[in-house]
Amino acid sequence: MKTTASPKAPLPVQTPNQLEERSRRARTEPMSVLPLGDGLYEVESASDHTYLVDLGAGRCTCPDHIFRSVRCKHIRRVAIEITDGRTPPPGQLAVECQNADCHESVFVAEDDDNGIATNDEESGQPVYCETHTLWPGDTVVDRETGDRLTVVDISDLRADAVRIDAADCTVAEYGTNSEYDSDVPVVGVVYPHATVRPNGVVPNSLRVYVFPRTRLEKRD
Numbered sequence: 001m002k003t004t005a006s007p008k009a010p011l012p013v014q015t016p017n018q019l020e021e022r023s024r025r026a027r028t029e030p031m032s033v034l035p036l037g038d039g040l041y042e043v044e045s046a047s048d049h050t051y052l053v054d055l056g057a058g059r060c061t062c063p064d065h066i067f068r069s070v071r072c073k074h075i076r077r078v079a080i081e082i083t084d085g086r087t088p089p090p091g092q093l094a095v096e097c098q099n100a101d102c103h104e105s106v107f108v109a110e111d112d113d114n115g116i117a118t119n120d121e122e123s124g125q126p127v128y129c130e131t132h133t134l135w136p137g138d139t140v141v142d143r144e145t146g147d148r149l150t151v152v153d154i155s156d157l158r159a160d161a162v163r164i165d166a167a168d169c170t171v172a173e174y175g176t177n178s179e180y181d182s183d184v185p186v187v188g189v190v191y192p193h194a195t196v197r198p199n200g201v202v203p204n205s206l207r208v209y210v211f212p213r214t215r216l217e218k219r220d
């Protein structure tokens with residue numbers, strides 16, 4: 001069999017201008033990036049098409065990549081957004097801060113170490129942005145009563161694992177707490193003003209109360 005050589009000719013190369021153009025469009029075109037996990041990202045382009053980018057493999061489902069084998073604007077966009085901190089790197093996912101009206105994205109590890117069930121938004125630990133992460137001394141509002149409270153302790157224990165002895169039930173079961181997820185951590189709070197009577201401070205007004213984290217909203 002006679003083998004043939006490919007035609008002796010220069011291969012088409014991308015001109016620097018074409019390369020620059022893809023880089024430029026990767027930045028300037030409105031695109032959104034949805035991290036799917038496992039290094040996969042769904043990119044919605046300006047024309048509302050969605051393409052799947054496999055960042056590790058450097059692949060995209062768009063025609064530019066499939067037919068021209070170029071590092072298309074979608075792959076570039078994912079890389080740019082990761083560098084800029086707009087999109088989580090492989091191994092992390094983005095979830096929304098759970099504080100009311102806060103739509104800040106928080107990057108969390110993709111594995112289950114932090115208890116985040118990525119395929120079930122109804123379960124797992126609530127996630128908060130830096131602004132809405134609780135610290136002792138923070139003021140929070142009880143969503144049930146509107147009371148302003150001062151945080152004294154943030155626990156790792158779940159609401160269904162902490163008992164309120166006086167009520168003979170768990171924090172999760174106590175009153176309207178049952179409206180909230182039972183697997184969220186509990187937070188210890190005090191009412192900001194102790195009640196002082198002529199015979200002294202009312203002990204109960206200094207008590208630490210525990211609430212499921214999601215019942216409390218951090219306010220500025």
Ligand SMILES: [Zn+2]
Pocket residue numbers: 051060061062063064065072073074075
């Ligand atoms: Zn592409």
Ligand SMILES: [Zn+2]
Pocket residue numbers: 097098099102103104128129130131132
């Ligand atoms: Zn927030």
